Amino acid sequence: MQGVLGKAWGRRLTTLWWDWCAFWFYSPAPARMRLFRVALASMLFVFYSIRTIDLQLWFSESGIMPLATVPEMLPMAYRQSIFFYFTSDTAIWIGNGIFLLALALLALGVRPRWSALVAYILHVSFLHRNMVPSYGVDMIASFFLFYLCFADYSDKRKQTSGRTMLGSMACRLIQLQVCIIYAYSGLDKVKGVQWWGGEALWGVVSNVQIARWDFSFVAHLPLLLVASTYSTLAWEIYFPVLIWFKPLRNFMLLFGLALHFGIGLVVNIPFFGAIMMISYIVFLDESVAARVWKKLKLLKT
Amino acid sequence: MTKEVVTRIALTVFLLFHLFCVILAPNSLTYLGQRSSWFVNPYVSFLEMSSQWGFFAPDPGPPPVFIEYEAMGTNGEPLATGYWPEKVSPYFLRERQNRRIGVARFLIATDQRIEKAMGPYYCKQFAAAQSVRLWKVVQGMANLHEVAAGKRTIEDGKGTERKWVTQYLCPGRS
Numbered sequence: 114m115q116g117v118l119g120k121a122w123g124r125r126l127t128t129l130w131w132d133w134c135a136f137w138f139y140s141p142a143p144a145r146m147r148l149f150r151v152a153l154a155s156m157l158f159v160f161y162s163i164r165t166i167d168l169q170l171w172f173s174e175s176g177i178m179p180l181a182t183v184p185e186m187l188p189m190a191y192r193q194s195i196f197f198y199f200t201s202d203t204a205i206w207i208g209n210g211i212f213l214l215a216l217a218l219l220a221l222g223v224r225p226r227w228s229a230l231v232a233y234i235l236h237v238s239f240l241h242r243n244m245v246p247s248y249g250v251d252m253i254a255s256f257f258l259f260y261l262c263f264a265d266y267s268d269k270r271k272q273t274s275g276r277t278m279l280g281s282m283a284c285r286l287i288q289l290q291v292c293i294i295y296a297y298s299g300l301d302k303v304k305g306v307q308w309w310g311g312e313a314l315w316g317v318v319s320n321v322q323i324a325r326w327d328f329s330f331v332a333h334l335p336l337l338l339v340a341s342t343y344s345t346l347a348w349e350i351y352f353p354v355l356i357w358f359k360p361l362r363n364f365m366l367l368f369g370l371a372l373h374f375g376i377g378l379v380v381n382i383p384f385f386g387a388i389m390m391i392s393y394i395v396f397l398d399e400s401v402a403a404r405v406w407k408k409l410k411l412l413k414t
Numbered sequence: 415m416t417k418e419v420v421t422r423i424a425l426t427v428f429l430l431f432h433l434f435c436v437i438l439a440p441n442s443l444t445y446l447g448q449r450s451s452w453f454v455n456p457y458v459s460f461l462e463m464s465s466q467w468g469f470f471a472p473d474p475g476p477p478p479v480f481i482e483y484e485a486m487g488t489n490g491e492p493l494a495t496g497y498w499p500e501k502v503s504p505y506f507l508r509e510r511q512n513r514r515i516g517v518a519r520f521l522i523a524t525d526q527r528i529e530k531a532m533g534p535y536y537c538k539q540f541a542a543a544q545s546v547r548l549w550k551v552v553q554g555m556a557n558l559h560e561v562a563a564g565k566r567t568i569e570d571g572k573g574t575e576r577k578w579v580t581q582y583l584c585p586g587r588s
Contacts, residue, residue: 134422137429163509177517177535186527191459237462245520245531246513252465256436259461275421282425289433297440297467305472315558316474319568322515322553329568332561381508385469 141277142284142395144402146264147222148409149287149394153257154220154232156391158213160250160384165209171246172196172205178243187244194241195234205242208235222266229261250384253294257392260286284395291392292353299349308346311339323380345372356396366393431457440466478553479515479522482576483536485543493540497551498532522550525579533582544587548579 170176180200183189196205215232219225236258240247265280307313315338318328331338348368355361370393373386394402438447439458447454458464480501485493499514521527528548536546554573560566 133426138422138425160509163507164513166507167510167513171513175538177531179534182530182534185530188459191456192462193460240462246517248512248516249465249469252462255462255465259463273418275417278418278421278425282429286429286432290436293437293440294467298469298471301466301468301471303472305474307473308471312558313470313474316555317470319555319558319561320474320478321569322478324568327568329556329561332558335562338558382512384509 137282137285138278139272140281140285141265141272142281142399142402143266143268144399144406145395145397146280146284147266147406148397148402149391150222150225150229150261150264150266151220152391152394153254153261153388154216154228156384156387157232157254157258158216158220160254161209161213161216165213167246168205168209169202172239172242173202174200175202176243178245180242183243189241192241194238196238196242208238211235212239219261225266226262226264229258229264233258233262248385249382250388253388253392256290257287257388260290287392287395288356291389291395292356294389295349295352299346299352302346302349308342311342313342314338314345318379323382325379325381328379341375344368348372362396366396369393436463439464440468476519476522476552477555479518480551480553481518481521481528481532481579482549482551483532484547485536485540486545486547486581487542488544493543522552525550529580529582533580534585537582537584537587543584545584546582548582549576550579551576 164171171178174180178186180197195208199205199208212232212235215228215235219228219232233255236251236254240251240255260283263279263283263286265276265283267276267280270277302308302313305313307316315331318324318331348365352365352369356365370390373390377383377386397405434450435454435457438444438450438454441447442451442454455464481498482495483498484495487493499511499518503511505511517531521531528550532548533546537543540546552575553571554575556566556568556570556572561568566572
């Protein structure tokens with residue numbers, strides 16, 4: 114390489130390649146991934162247990178979206194589902210049972226990569242069977258379950274082993290995914306007139322279908338409204354950049370926690386806040402995560 | 415080349431492809447997005463990684479939406495009326511209502527969607543129904559300045575629009 118490009122460029126490219134490898138493949142995060150796995154799988158177990166109550170309504174032929182209606186309503190090209198082939202109610206109940214079991218095993222750390230794979234396949238199968246009642250949490254779960262199929266949780270393996278490299282990559286992918294979510298969410302808001310005008314949060318709190326309580330009093334607190342709107346906007350847009358600067362990381366995460374607690378207080382979507390806050394675990398210092406994990410294990414014993 | 419080097423190269427190829435797809439997918443209407451859709455779409459659709467991530471964006475909304483139904487009997491008498499979703503959540507676990515709101519928001523976009531999903535559904539729900547009449551209801555939202563001036567409250571529901579969708583005939587019952 115150095116012969117063709119010259120020594121200086123060769124050195125630069127070699128350094129770049131090693132930085133790339135160090136970032137993606139040699140940053141093992143077993144403690145963070147263990148904490149993330151337990152928190153995410155537990156939350157999803159509860160979330161999808163609630164969905165189970167309406168399983169027939171969403172996925173059965175007697176429900177709101179019989180199989181024949183699906184392609185008339187949604188673009189289904191390249192989307193596959195086990196439930197396109199096993200359409201009976203029994204198959205849907207069995208599939209849901211296995212899905213919940215896989216999430217429980219994932220939370221408990223029993224064959225975690227296989228559990229994640231089974232959970233992911235069934236999760237996508239349910240989504241594709243009827244995507245209409247799905248929302249943000251379901252979409253984010255797709256990514257996180259997929260990445261957990263690569264995760265590694267062992268402290269003892271050699272850093273150069275393939276599994277450790279995959280595990281490191283899984284953690285980085287989750288981090289990058291969180292950045293992508295916030296970047297798009299923030300930049301998309303910039304297009305909105307209400308976000309520019311500083312009144313967007315009024316559009317949220319005054320929507321009686323999603324707001325938790327009557328927030329009429331907010332109309333008399335214009336400074337709070339504008340400050341909350343602009344700080345949300347600025348934080349979402351800058352999160353993907355500032356989270357990588359160590360001195361600012363804790364501030365960014367604490368602001369995120371406050372933001373999602375705030376959203377949870379105002380809007381009735383607690384699981385959305387929960388999955389985003391759980392994703393912050395992968396941004397913790399590995400040593401902090403290891404200490405937390407140790408304490409949790411002591412609590413268990 | 416050692417096994418480690420091969421692994422690194424293979425994973426790098428996967429990463430570049432995957433990141434290109436998941437970064438581009440939410441913005442797929444761009445020129446680059448359209449030119450690369452032949453390989454991005456199959457990948458993100460198959461793995462269900464095609465989300466747009468536009469939470470409360472570009473503006474929060476839509477306003478509260480409902481689908482109103484009236485199941486009609488043999489002689490045109492109303493058997494049952496109601497809303498999808500119900501105006502006040504009847505569920506102890508509020509999460510159940512959230513999915514119903516999501517469904518209403520999706521269906522309200524076109525009359526065809528409402529007819530295809532809700533017509534057959536309510537025919538199944540009410541075995542004696544000959545037909546189901548459907549309306550879409552978009553509840554008015556209180557303007558910030560009007561609430562601040564004391565002219566309106568958030569929950570007054572003024573400006574609500576109710577539009578006729580269709581009368582769906584239950585198959586095999588007429």
